Amino acid sequence: MDFFRSGLSPSPSNRRRAVEENDNSQEDESADNQDRNQFSYYFMLRTGKVLDLNIPQQTKNFIFRVRGSKEDINIRSKEVQMFYSFMTKKIKNFPYFEGWKQESIDDVVVGMERFVMVNIYANVFNPPSDREKNDAIDCKIRSLHWILPKHLDFTLPSDNENSDRQLALAQYYLLELNKKRSPHDKIACIVLCCKALHDLFNLAHDKAAGADELLPMLIYTIIVAAPPNLYATTQYIDRFLPPEALTSGETGYNFTNICCALQFLENISPDKLSLSPEEFDHFMEGHSSHLEEALSTKFASGLLDNINRVKECEDKVRQLQSYHDKLRNNTEQLQVDITKHKAEVHKSLSEMRAKFSSLEEEMAKLLTS
Missing domain, CATH: 1.20.1050.80 (VPS9 domain)
Known part of the structure; x- marks a missing residue:
């Protein structure tokens, strides 16, 4: 299977170049590359280190393989467990983990497992x-x-x-x-x-x-x-x-x-x-x-409390809905009033301009007489 073909880890110079290229192109990275490197970002957030570039691609390939699989659920389960084992060895042999405590490495492995299962959950839960x-x-x-x-x-x-x-x-x-x-x-x-x-x-x-x-x-x-x-x-x-x-x-x-x-x-x-x-x-x-x-019973008291809280929440939702309806009605009325007031202001301005023009004409006549 494709995900068992373990590629060589990049050399230190290649890793440095990969980091620089990632920094320079982060803003204009395509959606496909963002999806491909999703696990890399997750890994960096968890560890502050750059992951072997083969690992996220192999993880993505495996996720798509399981999503498209029509195999029996027990066969898919064995494949997932095999992938866990394969990727765990690959992560634990990653050079940056030298000197790390075992608990910290285990935490990264669990993160990988979580990442895989969240992405295939809909395909394997309750078959x-x-x-x-x-x-x-x-x-x-x-x-x-x-x-x-x-x-x-x-x-x-x-x-x-x-x-x-x-x-x-x-x-x-x-x-x-x-x-x-x-x-x-x-x-x-x-x-x-x-x-x-x-x-x-x-x-x-x-x-x-x-x-x-x-x-x-x-x-x-x-x-x-x-x-x-x-x-x-x-x-x-x-x-x-x-x-x-x-x-x-x-x-x-x-x-x-x-x-x-x-x-x-x-x-x-x-x-x-x-x-x-x-x-x-x-x-x-x-x-x-x-x-x-x-x-x-005291054991069911939590359930009764929850039922009461649900009823209280429903009452609050109804009250909020009522307030929302009133606010919407008031807002609509305010918009009508603003429109009406705006029209009245425009009318008053027009009347004032007309009166001003009339006064200007009368003043001009008086000055020429």
Whole structure:
């Protein structure tokens, strides 16, 4: 494949000449060159260094290749991972990185990965092979709005401003998942969501939460927030985040937890909840007599607050629209008044000119008589 043909790095003199040419022609550079060098600009902003000129072109070629590919999503995933590996070696062998800390080089590599994924996101996120299952799980999660913490065998902390904040944060980060395009940014939202739940548990019990405590809280957070495309998101992360990021550490642990929570919700049954099969069927049929109780729980308080804020925002929007309409009407009336006043001024001036001309004629007659 084209992107595995590694060219030689430019010599120092060539690099200097490239920098000078870039400085001299920056203002009149064509749109095509700007697109070709987009990654170069990104790289320079991140590092203050000029990148090997082969790297941005190879990156652009690869992005266009994936965009035009009709291959199965798993094949495209393997190609992306191979490109990561190829480009990571090329970046790490770049001469300017000599003496850099490994963390700084890793940051540049992650920047390259983000750049690639943001540009191919629309072509690889939630492919046709995932959509039916993704939509079914989204629908299933929304149908479980009646579930309370007691059904998952955990209790919420007492009324506390800090705990409410952590609950709201956990929901917020789950909802942010669908707005992010890079797998790095999506997994960061999952980590922050789990961190908020860990902090919540610590506030309630003054100790760290283990997997047995975190999982039911995470399941309930997913039910309350109902983030769209959650299955598609986990598949996207699994396919396109570098494998080493998910094999160990905090990131891997939290990703495993959200996958387990999703599997639990997909295969939920009465024996997994603290209620009878009859109650389960009753609630699944829509007879949620305790919905008010569900909405009044502290865990859902963030949701209620958000609903109230939305209503407040809608009222403010209506007020602003009313003010806008009044301002527009006043502006139109002012334009009419200005036009009318302008016409009156012109008329007065014309009358004054006529009177002045008449006076001039009378003065001329008197002077000649």
